[in-house]
Amino acid sequence: MLNHYETVFIMTPVLSDEQMKETVKKFEDTLLEKGAEIVHQENWGLRQLAYPIAKKTSGFYHLIEFKAEPSVVKEYELQYRRDERVMRYLTVLMDKHAIAYSEKRRNLRKEKEAAPAVVEEAPAAAETETVNEVNE
Secondary structure: OOEEEEEEEEEOOOOOHHHHHHHHHHHHHHHHHOOOEEEEEEEEEEEEEEEEEOOEEEEEEEEEEEEEOHHHHHHHHHHHHHOOOEEEEEEEEOOHHHHHHHHHHHHHHHHHHHHHHHHHHHHHHHHHHHHHHHHO
16 A cells, blocks of 8 residues: 655755755655655755754755655665765655645645736736827
8 A cells, every 4th residue: 555755855055956956866766666656846945954964054955745655665764864965854654634735735836836927927918008008
């Protein structure tokens, strides 16, 4: 039976953008090799840490939501422990309420991303009308 999991991990801030993407790709590939299904991913970017970790005060945050067998998670977390680029990680088994909340949050995020495109078109039309009124 596949369980629904969510992992947030923090990578060291000294990584270049390319190295950060490489690290994320490594963990994606690890999941896919083990037969897991990646449901959703979010790159939260560089953020301040609540407390210093190894004398670093910021880190690159990344979230991966996936479905997998419980045995896969053990092997997956072992990869986090072995990787020097990862400062912290947390994997959580999601219950039905957490899954529903996650879906709701994703849908709201999609709506927000789609909404600015509509708002940007409206001012352009208003500017055209203003120019036409001045020319008349």
